[in-house]
Amino acid sequence: MGPGIVILFSLFGVLSANVGKQISIEQCCKDGQDRGTDNQDCTSIPLISESTTCRIVQEQCCVAVLEDTVCTSGINMAKGQGGCDTLFTGSTCEIKTTKMCCDCCLLGRAAQEQGLPCDHSLSLGYQCGLVSRACCHDRAPDVETKPLLVSEKLSETATDKDPAVLSNLCSNGLAKCGQECVGNGTCACFQGYKLKPDGKNCDDINECLLGASNCRVGERCINTLGSYRCQREVSCGTGYELTDSNNCKDIDECELGTHNCAPDFECQNTQGSFRCRPKNQCGDGYIQDALGNCIDINECLSQTGPCHPGQQCINTLGSFTCLRNSINCGRGYHVNSEGNRCVDIDECKGPDGACAGHTCVNLVGSFRCECKAGFIFNSVSRVCDDINECRHYPGRLCAHKCENAMGSYKCSCTQGFKLASDGRNCDDLNECESNPCSQECANVYGSYQCYCRRGYQLSDVDGINCEDIDECALPTGGHICAYRCHNTPGSFHCTCPATGYALAPNGRSCQDIDECVTGTHTCSETESCFNVQGGFRCLSFECPPNYRRAEETRCERLLCNQSSECLASPLRITYYHLTFPTNLPVPTNVFRMGPSNTAPGDDIQVAIVSGNEGNFFGAQNVPSGGVMSVTRPITEPRDFELSLEMRLLRYGTTSTYLAKVSVFVVQEQPNMSYNAVPE
Numbered sequence: 001m002g003p004g005i006v007i008l009f010s011l012f013g014v015l016s017a018n019v020g021k022q023i024s025i026e027q028c029c030k031d032g033q034d035r036g037t038d039n040q041d042c043t044s045i046p047l048i049s050e051s052t053t054c055r056i057v058q059e060q061c062c063v064a065v066l067e068d069t070v071c072t073s074g075i076n077m078a079k080g081q082g083g084c085d086t087l088f089t090g091s092t093c094e095i096k097t098t099k100m101c102c103d104c105c106l107l108g109r110a111a112q113e114q115g116l117p118c119d120h121s122l123s124l125g126y127q128c129g130l131v132s133r134a135c136c137h138d139r140a141p142d143v144e145t146k147p148l149l150v151s152e153k154l155s156e157t158a159t160d161k162d163p164a165v166l167s168n169l170c171s172n173g174l175a176k177c178g179q180e181c182v183g184n185g186t187c188a189c190f191q192g193y194k195l196k197p198d199g200k201n202c203d204d205i206n207e208c209l210l211g212a213s214n215c216r217v218g219e220r221c222i223n224t225l226g227s228y229r230c231q232r233e234v235s236c237g238t239g240y241e242l243t244d245s246n247n248c249k250d251i252d253e254c255e256l257g258t259h260n261c262a263p264d265f266e267c268q269n270t271q272g273s274f275r276c277r278p279k280n281q282c283g284d285g286y287i288q289d290a291l292g293n294c295i296d297i298n299e300c301l302s303q304t305g306p307c308h309p310g311q312q313c314i315n316t317l318g319s320f321t322c323l324r325n326s327i328n329c330g331r332g333y334h335v336n337s338e339g340n341r342c343v344d345i346d347e348c349k350g351p352d353g354a355c356a357g358h359t360c361v362n363l364v365g366s367f368r369c370e371c372k373a374g375f376i377f378n379s380v381s382r383v384c385d386d387i388n389e390c391r392h393y394p395g396r397l398c399a400h401k402c403e404n405a406m407g408s409y410k411c412s413c414t415q416g417f418k419l420a421s422d423g424r425n426c427d428d429l430n431e432c433e434s435n436p437c438s439q440e441c442a443n444v445y446g447s448y449q450c451y452c453r454r455g456y457q458l459s460d461v462d463g464i465n466c467e468d469i470d471e472c473a474l475p476t477g478g479h480i481c482a483y484r485c486h487n488t489p490g491s492f493h494c495t496c497p498a499t500g501y502a503l504a505p506n507g508r509s510c511q512d513i514d515e516c517v518t519g520t521h522t523c524s525e526t527e528s529c530f531n532v533q534g535g536f537r538c539l540s541f542e543c544p545p546n547y548r549r550a551e552e553t554r555c556e557r558l559l560c561n562q563s564s565e566c567l568a569s570p571l572r573i574t575y576y577h578l579t580f581p582t583n584l585p586v587p588t589n590v591f592r593m594g595p596s597n598t599a600p601g602d603d604i605q606v607a608i609v610s611g612n613e614g615n616f617f618g619a620q621n622v623p624s625g626g627v628m629s630v631t632r633p634i635t636e637p638r639d640f641e642l643s644l645e646m647r648l649l650r651y652g653t654t655s656t657y658l659a660k661v662s663v664f665v666v667q668e669q670p671n672m673s674y675n676a677v678p679e
Contacts, residue, residue: 023049025057032058036065037222068223070094072208074101075131078109079211101209104128108135134210178202192226219246239272264292285318332365358384374407399425416446438465455490482509500534532579533666537639541575541660570645570658578661581668582636587618587629593646593659594625603649609658611642617663619644628661638665 028049035045035058042062047055074097077084084102104124108131111118118136122129177187178201189195189202196203207213207228208221215221215230222229236248243249253259253274254267261267261276268275282294289295299306299320300313307313307322314321327335329342336343347367348360355369369377371384378385389409390402398411399420413419413426420427430448432441437450452458452466459465471492472485481494483501496503496510504511515521515536516529523529523538530537543555546566550556553575560566578590593606606626608619617640618631628644640663648655 023051023054025054028054028057029061032061033065033224036062036069039066039069042066065223066094067097068206068209070097071101071127071131072211072221074098074103075105075135075209075211078102078105078135082106100128101131104131105135105211108132108137112136130206131209134212190226216246237272262292283318330365332367354382355384372407397424414446416448436464453490480508497534530577530579530662530664532664533581535666537577537662537664539577539662543573547573568656570656573658573660576659576661577664579664579666581666582634583668584630584634586633587631589627589629590617590663591628591644591659591661592622592625593628593644593657595648598624599650601650605647605649607645609643609645611640616640617642634665636665637667639663640665 031048032042032045036042040062042059045058045062047058049055074084077098078101084099084106104127107124107128108118111132112135118133124132178196179189179193180187182188187195187200192205192207193202194205195201204223204225205212206223208223213221213228213230215228219230219232222231230246232242232246236242239251239253240248241251250269250271251258252269254269259267259274259276261274264279265276266279268277278288278292280292282288285297285299286294287297296315296317298315300315305313306320311322314323327342329335332345332347333342334345335341344362344364346362347354348362354360354367355371358372358375359370361368361370367382369382369384371377374387374389375384376387377383386404386406388404389397390404394402397409400414400417401412403410403412411419411424416429416431417426418429419425428443428445430443432443432448435441436448439453439456440451442449442451450458450464450466455469455471456466457469459467468487468489470487471480472487474480480492482504483497484495486493486495494503494508494510500513500515501510502513503509512531512533513520514531516531521529521536521538523536527538527540530539541553543549546558546569547555548558550572555573557566557569557571576591580590594604595602602624604621604625606619606621606628608617608628614632616630616632616634617628619626619628626644626646628642640661642661642663644659644661646657646659648657
């Protein structure tokens with residue numbers, strides 16, 4: 001440890017150039033030593049300079065102090081216990097260093113006891129050799145040192161600015177010796193250092209490691225460059241302070257004014273503390289409390305008593321008085337008329353009687369009561385106390401509730417019950433007899449339940465009255481009636497549109513009235529009646545020229561004169577009638593057209609040739625015919641007269657057929673079904 005520090009200081013001139021002018025190498029080492037003394041982690045100490053050299057010096061000086069401390073512990077163990085057995089457990093660096101120093105010190109002491117030379121030639125290592133030789137010499141005179149600061153040692157190596165020092169140096173000695181030259185090229189060291197084997201440089205003597213310090217028990221030795229210092233391990237504690245001589249001295253709080261005594265008290269110093277004593281003293285017969293107040297002493301309460309036997313003590317302020325005792329009779333006795341003895345008191349002769357209406361029996365010095373049923377004699381208060389039968393016999397006297405009474409008890413029932421004839425049990429009370437419900441009542445054990453007739457519900461407020469149920473307002477009210485719902489007390493009824501519909505037998509659905517069947521239409525004899533949802537249509541048609549009526553709704557072409565106009569006209573005109581509600585989903589097929597039979601090679605073309613204003617309908621070809629469909633939503637009632645033409649090419653000849661389709665779109669009625677639309 002020591003040589004490493006000396007080498008670092010010998011490089012001071014080089015290192016200080018790297019660090020800078022503000023922080024010297026001594027400051028870096030001093031900071032590391034202080035942190036080692038505080039047992040800090042040397043590998044993570046805060047840096048005081050950005051210089052890499054300063055960081056190395058800090059860390060190595062810190063490690064040196066820690067190693068000296070643990071080595072000193074091993075030396076002290078070797079000297080105090082004479083063995084190192086307690087260090088066998090553990091493998092940390094501190095334990096290994098402590099055990100090495102302990103073993104090497106035992107080796108030096110063994111050499112001293114056997115009369116062997118301390119400077120042996122064993123290859124024990126540098127530090128082990130130092131410890132062994134130090135314990136062998138055991139405080140040899142050449143290692144005794146006194147404190148000397150590094151700055152003072154360095155000042156002794158002054159340059160040519162100090163002529164007094166230069167006169168003691170031999171020629172060229174300053175360039176050869178690490179500290180001082182004594183002549184003839186011989187080098188020497190300052191006090192607290194020893195010459196290295198090279199004869200030029202010096203190592204610091206670790207007085208703590210060598211056991212050469214004069215620290216007392218309870219003090220810790222801390223090595224410094226060229227010397228050492230002793231530091232007290234345990235603080236002095238409250239009320240003491242550490243002096244410059246490392247001793248504990250009592251703090252006089254009274255002199256320093258650090259006490260907390262009140263103005264009416266004076267401070268008295270004690271070892272490690274102080275006391276507050278009242279300034280005013282109390283006289284005889286008084287005692288002073290913690291606040292300095294004088295309190296009278298009751299002498300009559302003392303164990304021995306200040307008065308003679310047969311006397312009574314009476315306390316007074318600051319003193320007491322003794323009075324002669326008078327005759328005191330015990331309980332149940334009183335002094336006789338002569339005043340010289342005690343006689344029995346007959347408590348039963350009192351005007352009200354000692355037993356308050358119960359039988360009283362006098363006894364010598366006392367009495368007793370013979371209590372009535374339902375009472376018991378209290379030997380302490382000597383009166384008859386009521387017996388609480390409900391508490392003594394819980395659940396055994398009454399079926400429901402028991403209430404205590406003077407000398408007896410009575411039973412009662414909970415709500416919904418009445419007391420039975422035996423006065424103990426409870427019978428169910430039929431609350432329905434008093435008609436508590438607005439409609440129906442059902443008696444249950446201990447209570448009752450109200451019910452409502454169909455179409456009513458029990459009130460959530462009182463649970464007694466029945467309220468009408470508005471069936472039309474229920475979440476399912478829209479599905480109760482097909483068209484419109486009307487609430488009535490306890491029920492409801494359904495209605496249908498004013499014209500064209502009638503209420504179905506189930507009382508909820510609406511049925512279309514077929515005016516054509518019932519004969520309620522207004523069509524003439526030459527017109528045919530066609531029923532639609534909610535109404536009817538009066539229809540009539542006539543075949544165009546050159547056509548004859550073949551059936552009720554069909555016209556066929558007469559023989560042509562072979563003119564092109566006649567041949568191009570349809571062979572057959574058929575009339576159709578369709579009806580469906582508004583808002584029909586699109587696309588929906590509403591009409592189909594095709595030949596009654598097909599032949600191989602038929603070519604069929606279908607198209608709407610007139611009446612499709614607004615393009616609400618469309619036609620398209622399908623196998624063996626064509627279909628007409630609704631292609632745009634129809635939102636309002638409307639009538640259409642459509643002409644649907646079909647051209648059939650068969651065996652090279654084209655034939656034309658025409659369908660006259662009357663479409664009646666009626667207003668859609670919610671929740672009502674419609675007849676299927678024919679195609």
